[in-house]
Amino acid sequence: MNIEAIRTYCLGKKGTSESFPFDEDILVFKVLDKMFALISLKKWESGQAAINLKADPDYSERLRAQYSNIRPGYHMSKKHWNTLYLHEGQLALELITHLIDHSYDMVVKGMTKKMRDNLNNL
Template sequence: MDYDSARDYLLSRPEAAEDFPFGPGVAVFKVKGRMFATLGIENDLARTNLKCDPGEAQALRDIFTGVLPGYHMNKKHWNTVLLDGSVPDYEVERMVDQSYGLVVRGLRRVEREALELAYGPDTIYR
């Protein structure tokens, strides 16, 4: 997966919005104002930070060489995924979906229920 494919997939999540609060080099993706991913390029290598269940975060790091502790993030809850081909596209998409779902679960009830009603829980929690 490359930068453009990752960006397109991140923006395909319901009500995902792209912002640049840290400057033009790092895109931040939010749902209802809450961050679920970052995406940037450093030294010609695209990378994304994704929220992760703490129990799964270390397992993913052990399985994939391109999954590292979250860069500039809480390393218990965030992983950095290098988009260098070492992690299959379907696995990156699964991690994006999980990150998005974890953030939605943490929204206020009224916001979460509005998303679930508008898009269906199967779309929100893939």
């Protein structure tokens, strides 16, 4: 899955925006201003493709045990974020999109009722 496909997939989710809140290197996808995916453009361009995604802690542990290229979130909470290293081996497209969906759903689940109502009304 290339970066444009990931970008298109993320932006297709309801209430999603993209920005560079940290610097011009880190592309961040947010749902109603809450981060659910981060990509380093410099690393991607250098052949070190990776994406940080939020995940349920128990599910994270299972994923990390099953896939060597899913590791604790780089520069993120190791409990709540995973980094998927896409350059080290192939993760199925279905798994990548599932984990993007899971990250988005985790963020939405953590929102206030008012925020979720606003999202549903978009």
